[in-house]
Amino acid sequence: MSASVLSVRDLTVKAHLQGETRTLLQGVSLDLAKGEILGLVGESGSGKSLFCRSLVRLLPSSLLKIEGGTILFEERDLTAVTDAEMLKVRGAEIGMIFQNPTSHLDPVMRIGDQILEGIRYHQGINGRDARAAAIEILAQIGFPEPVRQYDSYPHELSGGMRQRAMIGVALSCNPQILIADEPTTALDVTIQAQILKLLMDIRDRHGLSIILITHDLGVVAQTCDRIAVMRGGRLLEQGLKRTILSAPQDPYTVRLIHSHPSMPDVALPAVSAPAPSRAATRPLLEIDDLHVRYPTGGSLFRGKNARTVGALSGVNLQIMPGETVGIVGESGSGKSTLARALLGLTPISSGHVSFDGIDLFQQRNAGLARLRREAAMVFQDPFNALNPRLTIGQTLAEVLKVQKKIARADIPSRVDELLDLVGLEREFVNRKPRSMSGGQCQRAGIARALAVDPRLIIADECVAALDVTIQAQIIDLFRKLARDLNLTLIFIAHDLAIVRNLCERTVVMYRGEIVEDGRSEDVFSRPKHPYTAALIAAIPDIDPDRQLLGHTDAASLEPIQSFKRMP
Amino acid sequence: MSAGTVSSSPAGWRLRLSQRLPLVIGAGILLFFLLLAIGAPVVAPYDPILQNGATRLQPPSLLHPFGTDNFGRDLLSRVIWGTRIDLQIALIGVVFPFVIGTIVGTIAGFFGGIVDALFMRLIDIILAFPFLVLMLSIIAILGPGLSSFYIAMALVGWVSYARLIRAQILVLKNSDYAVAAVSLGFGRFRIMFRHLLPNAIAGSIVFAMSDAVLVLLSGAAVSYLGLGVQPPVAEWGVMVAEGQSFITTAWWITLFPGLSIVCLAFGFSMLGDALGELLGVHE
16 A cells, blocks of 8 residues: 555534534544545434535535645645646546446446547547447456447446446546445445455556445455544544454444444344244245246337236245244245235235235235234335325324224324334324434334234345345344234345344345345355355355455346336 | 434424525415405405596596596505405315315325226326316306306316325335234225325425415416406406406506516415425435
8 A cells, every 4th residue: 555645634524504504524634545435334414425515616515615624635625626626636547436336327328438438538549540439448347248238328228337337437547446325235245245346346447546335344355454433523533444343443333343243253043033834824825836927019009019017926935933034035036925925915916825825816805904904014214105195103002093903092002002102202202203213214104014913024125225234123123023023024125144143044036036045144154046155145244355256157147127116 | 324313303493594584574464464464454455346447547546546447547556455366266275176186196006907907097188188278168158257267276276286196106115114004904095195195295285385376376367368357357467357458557557466466476486496405305
């Protein structure tokens, strides 16, 4: 590591709201060495994104101002240069890539041309040479057929390829520093491993410095040289990766490391330890050769030759009362479709789903009535899952009123009870989702599911949108609820570490089929199917000595399209 | 970017000045016209339909601040009395289409399939005719008058509201909270009218405010053609029409009722914008 390319001293950013001034970044000092990958870790709202945006003066609102400090970059203070000079720094010297490549790529411009633009503007190369350079970059960032794919539009690419294209656009300007803001958060683990490997690859080849913003300590452990931990606009500590991970100083860092779900040693006991004797009890949920197909391409006048796409093909599954089952798989593997089919929210094409002995296909009305009274769902996006116009109290009371399981007079006290159960203060009765955090909304969503007084709860990716420490809290809540209320829990997630922590049984799905089903310990320690093995190998472990494996295996698996994103 | 957004207070009612100003102006203007309409007998200095040959076509003066028209009627009094009719036109002409369109749109969007197809084709048919031509033919069948105008407005005007609401419902019915409502065993009408509609309606309310202006203008147009408000009743649109033949010699006959229409329209659109902010349409 040579001298630092970027040196930030006492950077302070304040927001000037009506009548009050809030400090968003307080005296942050950081150095970035040449060819170094710095991991910036923290929860949402910790100011890590804001810090990086301040570097290139792209503050998200005019109410925010850089109040103090210096940003030294190539012997210039970036806080003092003019806007015209700043324009040259952005892109040309400091490139950025973001979490969601879909919204940061121009949808009506070919990928190649988007890269070409940077080359022409910042490197001054034109014509055929520029095109050749763009194709060279496409090859570097792992496009298998760069000449043909030069003409692809963003919507023709998968999420992983789009993120690669974003990196390509950033590289086209030949920057010295690359700021990557949660570049892999929206991606599946196997794709994440590929992108992280690509970033390290680029660092080695171009010698550029990377600031990697992430909330996943596993990602940091696998890729970064140094770690900086932020919280509430302050830099809590920074240091070499191994030092921080093995001997964290700040209590918050300790908590962050311990809430990382891949910690294998603190193996919490799986939920209901002695599995109920399976022969004796009847399965609560029985799925037999379930197929779900969606029509595509058909229309009113071409109804007959409408094609279908199978989202689930031949799923067999039995779930016993009191079991905690995790369903894992990448996006598009049919996990969510399975969840919706189980609750009768998606029409079944063929096969059988029976809930507590009632077949949902044959006795649809009776089955659904039963299901609505005894099963409930918790959703992925906590903000979208609650009606924004109703207070939490109204939301819960409505469920109780419709379900008619308790007398009307008892509803207010039951609402309080439910809030206690999920660990929300009682004053949340009068709050609306908009004024609550993601974790609080998710707790309210769980309370709503519990209001049904269900035997079965299906949680669909319900922690994917939350910060790690909040994730750990919600997982703990589920563990407690499943134990105390004797719930059957189906927990759908793409994060294998969470499933291993919470569930006694794991089901792995791939392309609409169940490829593996067994006790979690067995599945994770001795995977039978190569896909499961590839999934497990792609989890970034918090131990830096356990290298990311599996990218070669995973690359052979073709990308699959998710049905959730289909029109 | 949670760090960058300005968090609203828990109640969400404490607004910034830039948001509050249009609300105050819009509501103020409408309130002013409402008071004027209610107090017309007291406020108006003259009888609005009393003709007086001695005071024909007088320009604005202290005695007649807005001047007089070709029958010698005091224009200020006529504008004040006209407020009654015009507010009524804007209100009734919007409320009925709004209610009908919202219900139809909600049902079409929620149920989809054949119900949706039928309503949408009906809307296509209505939209295929020029708005005014359709209005005029309905009024011609029912006979001239204000009530015919309201009926015609209700029959033709609901289509825009139906389309607006339907599009919203189509999006919202796939939202997680709608799916959650289904999975919790809520009835269809509860989901439609308690969960989806309140979240979908904000855009329609804002649209209704700007639509009120259009209704006002079509009321004036229909009256101008002799099918709406009948003379000698004072109505701004009719007054503008009456002043047309004197526009070069007695500009005040057209100007003041015209300005009143502009003011009322401005009030509605300001209120529409403010409501849009308040109801979170732009979020």
